[in-house]
Structures are given as C-alpha cells and as structure tokens.
Amino acid sequence: MAETFPQPEARQSLPPPRSMPYPPKRQKITGRAFYEGLGSPNYVLAPMVDQSEFAWRLLTRSFLPQSQRSSILAYTPMLHARLFKGTQTFRDHHFQPLRTGLPSSSLPSSGEQEQLQQTPYLDGHPLHDRPLIVQFCANDPHDLLQAAQHVSPHCDGVDLNLGCPQGIARKGHYGSFLQESPSLIHSMVSTLAENLDVPVTAKMRILDTKEDTLRYARLLLDAGASWIAVHGRRREQKGHETGLADWSVIRYLREILPKETVIFANGNVLGCHDLDKCLEVTGADGVMSAEGNLCDPGIFAGEEGRSLGLQTGEYWIGKNGKGGWRMDAVMRRYLDILYTYVLEKPPPARQPLFILESTHQTPRPEADPSQSMQPPTTSPSPNPPNEQGNRSGEPPSPKRRKTASRPTSPNLLAIQPHLFHLLRPLLSTHTHIRDLLARTRPGDMPAYENILSMIEDVTKQGLLEYEIEPSKFEDVCSLEKASGDGKDDEESSSQAVRECKRPWWICQSYVRPLPKEALEKGSLQVGKKARKKIKAEQAAQEGKEPLRDVAIVEGEAGGRIGQLDGSREDRDERDGVPRQEVAKEAMVCG
Numbered sequence: 001m002a003e004t005f006p007q008p009e010a011r012q013s014l015p016p017p018r019s020m021p022y023p024p025k026r027q028k029i030t031g032r033a034f035y036e037g038l039g040s041p042n043y044v045l046a047p048m049v050d051q052s053e054f055a056w057r058l059l060t061r062s063f064l065p066q067s068q069r070s071s072i073l074a075y076t077p078m079l080h081a082r083l084f085k086g087t088q089t090f091r092d093h094h095f096q097p098l099r100t101g102l103p104s105s106s107l108p109s110s111g112e113q114e115q116l117q118q119t120p121y122l123d124g125h126p127l128h129d130r131p132l133i134v135q136f137c138a139n140d141p142h143d144l145l146q147a148a149q150h151v152s153p154h155c156d157g158v159d160l161n162l163g164c165p166q167g168i169a170r171k172g173h174y175g176s177f178l179q180e181s182p183s184l185i186h187s188m189v190s191t192l193a194e195n196l197d198v199p200v201t202a203k204m205r206i207l208d209t210k211e212d213t214l215r216y217a218r219l220l221l222d223a224g225a226s227w228i229a230v231h232g233r234r235r236e237q238k239g240h241e242t243g244l245a246d247w248s249v250i251r252y253l254r255e256i257l258p259k260e261t262v263i264f265a266n267g268n269v270l271g272c273h274d275l276d277k278c279l280e281v282t283g284a285d286g287v288m289s290a291e292g293n294l295c296d297p298g299i300f301a302g303e304e305g306r307s308l309g310l311q312t313g314e315y316w317i318g319k320n321g322k323g324g325w326r327m328d329a330v331m332r333r334y335l336d337i338l339y340t341y342v343l344e345k346p347p348p349a350r351q352p353l354f355i356l357e358s359t360h361q362t363p364r365p366e367a368d369p370s371q372s373m374q375p376p377t378t379s380p381s382p383n384p385p386n387e388q389g390n391r392s393g394e395p396p397s398p399k400r401r402k403t404a405s406r407p408t409s410p411n412l413l414a415i416q417p418h419l420f421h422l423l424r425p426l427l428s429t430h431t432h433i434r435d436l437l438a439r440t441r442p443g444d445m446p447a448y449e450n451i452l453s454m455i456e457d458v459t460k461q462g463l464l465e466y467e468i469e470p471s472k473f474e475d476v477c478s479l480e481k482a483s484g485d486g487k488d489d490e491e492s493s494s495q496a497v498r499e500c501k502r503p504w505w506i507c508q509s510y511v512r513p514l515p516k517e518a519l520e521k522g523s524l525q526v527g528k529k530a531r532k533k534i535k536a537e538q539a540a541q542e543g544k545e546p547l548r549d550v551a552i553v554e555g556e557a558g559g560r561i562g563q564l565d566g567s568r569e570d571r572d573e574r575d576g577v578p579r580q581e582v583a584k585e586a587m588v589c590g
Contacts, residue, residue, distance in 0.1 A: 028197055028198065028199065029199065030193075030199050030224070030226045031226050031227075031260060031261075031262065032260045032261075032262055034157070034199045034226045034227075035226070035227060035262045035285065038073060038131040038156060039070060039071055039131070040285070041071055041072060041073040041131065041286055042071075042275075042279065042285070042286050042287065043071070043072050043073070043275065043286065043287060043289070043300040044072070044073045044074070044075070044229070044264055044286045044287065044288040044289070045057060045060050045072060045073070045074040045075060045288075045289065045293060045300075046075060046229075046266060046288040046289060046290035046293070047075035047076060047077060047078050047133075047135040047159065047161065047203065047290075048077060048078075048290050048294070049077050049078050049164075050077050050410065050413070050414055050417070051077060051294060051414060051417065051418065051421075052074065052075055052076060052077050053076070053077060053410045053411050053414050054096070054122040054123050054125075054129060054341070054342075054410075054411055055334070055337050055338050055341065055342055055411040055414070056297065056334075056414065056418060057074040057129060057132075058128055058129065058337050058341065059297050059330075059333060059334050059337055060072060060074070060293060060297045060298075060299075060300060061074070061300075062333060062337070063297070063298040063300065063301035063305045063309070063325075064300070064301060064302065064304070064305050065304060065305070065308065068304070070130060070131065072300055073131050073133065073286065074129070074131070074132055074133070075132075075133045075134075075135050075159060076095070076123065076132065076133070076134045076135055076155075077094075077135070077410070078135050078136070078137050078161050078164065079094055079095065079134065079135065079136050079137070079147070080136070080137055080138075080172075081136040081137065081138035081140070081143045081144045081146075081147040081148075082138065082140065082143045082147075084136065084147040084150065085143055085146035085147040085150065086143075088101070088102075088104055091150060092408070093408045093409075093410065094410055095123050095134070095150075095151060095154075096121055096122045096123050096409070096410075097120055097121060097122065097123045097124045097125070097151075097153075097154035098118060098120065098121055098154075099118070099119075099121045100118070102150050102151075103150075120154070122341065122342065122411070123154060123155075124151075124154035124155050128341070130156060131156045132154075132155045132156055133155060133156060133157045133158070133159045133201060134148075134151045134154075134155045134157075134158050134159065135158075135159040135160075135161050135203070136148065136158065136159070136160060136161065137160075137161040137164060137169070137172075137174040137175055138160065138174060138188060139172070139173045139174050139178065139184065139188075140188075141184075141187045141188045141191040142191075144160070144188050144191065144192065145191050145192060145195055145196065148192055148196050148198075148200075149196065152196055152197055152198045155198065156198060156199075157198050157199045157200065157201055157226065158192060158196060158198060158199075158200055158201070159200070159201045159202065159203055159229075160185075160188060160189060160192070160200065160201070160202045160203070160225075161174065161175050161203055162175060162176060162178055162179070162185065162202055162203060162204045162205070162220075163175060163176050163203050163204055163205045163231050164176055165205070165235045165236070165237070165238045166238070176204075176205050176235040177235075179205075179207065179216070179235065182216075182219055185219065185220070185223070186219055186222070186223045187223075188223075189202060189220055189223035189224055189225055190223040190224050192224070193223065193224025193225070194224070199226040200224060200225055200226065201225055201226050201227050201228070201229070202220045202225045202228055202229070203228070203229040203230075203231070203266075204216060204217070204220065204228060204229070204230055204231070205230075205231045205233060205234060205235055206230065206231070206232055206233065206234055206246060206249045206250075207234065208234065210248075210249050210252045213230075213249055213252075213253065214252070214253060214256055214257075217230070217253055217257065218257070221257070221261060226262065227261070227262035227263065227264065227285075228253075228261075228262075228263055228264070229263075229264035229265075229266055229288060230249075230250050230253060230263060230264065230265060230266060230284075231245065231266040231267050232245030232246045232247055232249055232250055232265065232266065232267035232268065233245045233246070233267055242512050243514055244267075244268060244514070245266070245267025245268040246267075247265065247267070247268065247278065247281045247282050250263065250265045250282040250283075250284060251281065251282050251283055254282060254283035254284060255283070262285050262286075263282075263283075263284045263285055263286075264284055264285065264286040264287065264288050265278050265279070265282040265284035265286070265287050265288065266287075266288035266290070269287060269288070269289045269290075269292045269299075270292050270496060270499075270500055270509040270511065271292060271296065271299065271499070271500055271508075271509050272296075272298075272299050272300075272301070272302075273499065274292070275287050275289070275299070275300070291509070291510070292509050294418070294421040294422070295421055295422065295424065295507060295508060295509045295510055296324065296325065296507040296508065296509060297325075297330060297334075297422070297507070298315075298324075298325040298330065298507065301325075306323075309325060312329075312353075313326075313329070313353055313355035314326055314329035314330070314333075314353070316463075316506060318466070318470065318473070318474065318502075318503070319470050319474070320470075320474045322502060323502075323506070324502050324506035324507050324508060325506065325507045326353075326459060326505060326506060326507075327422060327423055327426055327455060327459065327505055327506065327507055328353070328354075328452065328455045328456045328459040328505070329353055330422060330507060331419065331422065331423070331452050331455060332350070332353070332452065334415075334418070334422075335347065335445070335448060335449070335452060338411060338412070338415070338445070339445070342409060342411045342412065343445070348449060350452075351456075353456075354456065354459070354460045354463070356463045356464070356467060406441075406442060406443070407442055407443035409443070412442055412443040413442045413443070415442065415443070415448060416437065416440060416442065419437055419448075419451075420437065421510075422507065423437075423455070424510055425502075425504040425506075425508060426455065426458065426459075426504050426505055428504070429458075429504045430454075430458050433451060433454050433455065433458070436450075436451060436454070437451055458505070459505040462503060462504065462505045463505070466503060473503040496511045497511045
C-alpha cells in the first residue's frame with residue numbers, strides 16, 4: 001500500500017555574494033531568494049540524459065548577446081549518484097570542472113582544497129556555464145549526499161530527478177518510480193537540504209489527480225526543495241504515448257501553493273512561440289525546454305538574438321514571414337564551440353557562410369563585434385578539413401577504426417546524437433548525408449567537418465531553389481497536415497505541424513503524433529491493462545456482460561485486435577466487424 005504524503009512546512013532564507021573564478025564557501029540561500037539571486041531566469045534548459053552537456057549548454061546560450069547569456073538557467077544531464085560517488089573514472093568521464101578531475105573524496109583534504117582553486121575547465125565554469133544545476137538520480141540519501149558534495153563547489157544547486165519514466169529507471173528504482181515511496185523521497189531531499197552547502201531542487205511529473213500532485217509538491221517543498229520543476233505528463237506518458245502535457249495541473253499548483261514558491265513548467269514547448277504562452281497559462285516562474293531545444297538550440301534567443309542572427313545571416317526569414325535558424329550555421333557554431341573549449345584548438349578555415357541577398361530579407365546592417373554570437377577563437381587553422389587524408393569524408397577503414405581510441409569526453413560522445421536531432425528534416429531529404437553521419441565515429445572531427453561541408457552545399461542549393469520557386473516550400477509549410485486534420489486540437493497534431501513546419505534547411509521542432517493518431521497509423525497496439533479497461537467501460541456503458549479479453553493478432557502490419565476465443569462467431573466478428581473503440585490513455589508501444 002502506498003505511503004501518504006506528510007503535510008508541508010515553510011522554508012526560506014537570504015541571498016549570497018558571488019565571486020570568480022571559484023567563490024569560497026558561500027552563504028547558503030534557499031527558496032525564492034535563491035532563484036532571485038540567480039537573476040530570476042524565465043528560460044530553463046532541461047536536464048537530458050547525455051544531451052545537456054557543457055558544449056550544448058554553451059551553444060544554447062550563444063544565441064543571446066554576451067551580456068544576456070547568464071539569463072538562461074541550465075541543467076546537466078542526469079548523473080547516477082551511486083556510480084558518481086563511488087567511481088573516479090565515472091566522475092572524470094561525466095563531469096569535468098577541473099583539468100585534473102574531481103578530488104577522490106567528497107570532503108576534500110587541505111591539499112585537495114588547493115586543487116579546487118585551480119583554473120576551471122568546462123562544467124560549471126564561472127564565465128561560461130552559470131547558472132548551473134547538477135541533476136542526480138538516486139534511491140539512497142547517503143549516496144546522493146556524497147555525490148552532491150563532489151559537485152557542490154562547481155554549481156549553483158543540486159537537483160533530484162523524480163521524473164525519468166524509462167524502463168531502466170523502473171529496474172533501478174529511481175526517477176518517477178519513486179512516487180510510491182514518499183518517505184524515501186522526503187529523506188533524500190531533506191538530507192541534501194540539511195547537509196549540502198548549495199540548495200537542493202527537484203524535478204517531478206504530475207500524478208493521476210491534481211490533489212495527489214499537490215500533496216507530492218508539498219512533500220518536496222516541506223523536505224527543503226528550493227523550487228520544483230513540474231513536467232505536465234504522467235509517468236505512463238512516454239514514447240508514442242507521450243501525448244499532451246496538462247498545463248492546467250501546473251496552474252493548479254501555482255494557485256494553491258504559497259506565492260513565494262518557485263515553479264518551473266515543462267512540457268508542450270515545441271518552439272519559441274510556446275515559451276511565453278506556457279508562462280502565461282501556467283503562471284510558472286520559468287519554462288523548461290528539452291526536445292524543442294534539441295531540434296532548435298536557438299529556441300531561447302528572443303527578438304534581440306534573432307535580430308543579431310539576421311545581421312550575420314544565420315537567421316533566415318521566408319517570403320511568408322516564417323523563419324528560423326539555418327542548420328548549416330548552427331552546426332558551424334556547435335563545432336566551433338567544441339574546437340575552442342573542449343579540444344582547445346582553433347577551428348579549421350572554412351568558406352564564408354553562403355548568404356543570398358534578396359528583397360524579402362531584412363537589410364543586414366554592419367554587425368557589432370562586441371555582440372558577436374560566435375565563441376571567441378584564435379586565428380583559423382590552415383589544416384585541411386580531413387586531417388586523416390580522407391578527402392571524401394568517409395569514416396576510417398575498419399583497420400584504422402579498431403586502432404582509433406574512443407573519446408571519453410561527454411561533449412564528443414554527444415555530437416552524433418545531437419546532429420541527428422538537429423538535422424532531422426534535412427537528413428530525411430538527403431539520405432546520403434544521413435548514412436554518412438550514421439557511420440561517423442565519436443570525436444572524428446574531420447568527418448564532421450566534411451558533413452558540415454555537404455550540409456552547406458545542400459543548404460545553398462535549397463536557398464537558390466526557394467528563390468526560384470518559393471511555393472514549392474511554402475505550400476508544404478502552410479498546407480501539410482497530419483492524418484487527423486479537421487479534428488479538435490486535442491485529437492490532432494495537424495495545427496502544431498503547420499505552426500512548426502519550415503523548409504528542410506531550417507531548425508524546427510519534431511511534432512509527435514498524438515496517441516490516437518499513432519493508433520490509427522498502426523504505431524501503437526492495445527496493451528493488457530487497456531483490455532481490462534475497455535471491457536469494464538463497455539460493460540458500464542452498455543449494461544452488458546463484460547467482453548472477453550482481446551489480444552493482438554500477430555502476423556499483420558501493426559497488429560490488430562482479435563478475440564482470444566477461437567469460435568467461428570468470434571472469427572467472423574474479427575474479420576468482418578469494425579473494431580472496438582480504444583481508450584485514449586491506455587496505449588503501449590507497438
């Protein structure tokens with residue numbers, strides 16, 4: 001039987017001074033004072049497993065003028081607390097604030113204290129990577145505390161992941177699968193709140209009812225969480241069953257909880273047009289973006305950032321008024337960050353970004369060098385694009401592949417998955433680039449440079465084709481509809497597709513089909529729990545005996561619903577009668 005959530009108590013304190021490069025032990029502040037001490041950020045880069053690493057955080061912030069980049073709050077990828085506190089190699093490979101690695105003890109000696117004062121490297125860098133929250137998953141208060149003590153000198157706060165819905169979280173008993181253990185959750189949060197010298201926060205998912213979600217939020221705040229980030233989906237909503245986040249539950253929390261409570265909203269943020277809408281509807285202090293940011297890292301740029309992008313040619317506007325960041329420009333910027341900060345060498349010499357002067361583009365005034373959105377670099381390197389002598393850009397031969405060492409930096413390991421997210425529409429159109437990217441090894445920068453060159457070539461071709469026949473692209477942007485077009489917004493993703501669709505060389509969000517649409521397309525099948533629910537609902541609505549259990553009939557595309565009973569009547573019904581309606585929320589991946 002699930003435990004009940006204890007009643008809350010209020011917690012609050014005062015703000016600290018900040019100094020650089022690494023401040024001495026700070027006065028700890030919590031709650032809204034902590035949030036305001038960070039500058040009251042409205043936009044938040046969500047924690048993403050292996051995808052919100054240093055280079056991507058820096059890329060996301062780089063679309064803003066230099067003076068505004070600290071206005072984006074960012075989270076690290078989720079780190080496993082038990083592995084992090086117990087394994088030096090794991091720490092060195094996943095969190096790199098210092099060149100020599102973190103001290104071996106979570107409570108460093110006097111000699112190790114001197115090590116902490118050395119020049120910072122990447123994660124938590126005071127000039128480039130703040131404000132920063134480090135997120136852990138855990139199911140033991142002592143493991144969590146020891147892991148958090150390792151990172152506390154290099155971040156602004158530590159977050160407990162209570163939202164991961166994946167199967168590995170179920171097996172490991174962490175993330176959203178701690179919902180049935182509120183006393184353990186309370187113990188972990190309170191242990192950090194009482195013993196850590198930086199604030200603790202928590203990221204959660206909504207529960208089945210608003211009232212249960214409210215009790216859950218109060219539990220976290222009572223335990224000492226300085227703020228809560230609320231994903232407006234339940235634990236079951238993932239994959240093809242993701243569906244829509246319920247902003248009304250976040251609004252309910254905002255209205256019921258004390259005004260000084262800091263709340264971040266997460267879910268349904270596909271593009272920049274959703275940011276302010278989410279803040280307005282939910283009343284939250286900040287809005288998080290995860291998948292939307294992976295598809296368009298310039299999502300937080302704002303009007304000033306987009307204006308700078310127009311000056312440099314990185315931001316494109318079509319004749320229909322719709323625009324976005326060019327994929328080739330964003331990939332350039334991303335690789336430049338990797339060269340400059342991670343590899344610490346100058347980027348290779350490249351041809352200038354192709355810019356087509358046309359009447360529909362806003363005139364480009366001279367860019368202000370002080371507001372340059374490019375990372376600081378030294379003089380260009382004369383090295384050719386492919387340092388391995390492979391000018392075709394093909395990956396190394398199998399023999400060389402075996403001898404090549406695999407990088408351990410999370411920034412280099414994340415390049416390929418990031419590019420698949422970023423370039424998705426372009427790769428669907430130019431499959432030869434997709435195939436080449438799939439064969440590229442982690443950290444093979446010459447190969448990525450060659451892919452960039454190919455992307456710049458096809459982007460140039462796309463821009464020229466657009467000038468000749470814009471309707472070829474704009475008709476697709478304005479008229480392409482999902483299969484459920486004409487239905488209510490809650491039943492169809494067609495409106496979201498039309499709002500987000502851009503030409504294939506422009507960064508744009510990926511719109512998942514809603515569960516009902518996925519079922520109609522054959523992407524989903526009815527699960528075991530759904531069968532019982534369907535049977536009970538039919539019995540209640542029709543006043544009849546419950547139907548026999550249904551099962552998925554194998555051997556047909558997408559599967560279909562059939563009766564377990566093998567009688568002739570059942571077979572006839574299965575083959576000739578329209579299928580039963582399926583409950584909207586009762587789906588499993590097919």
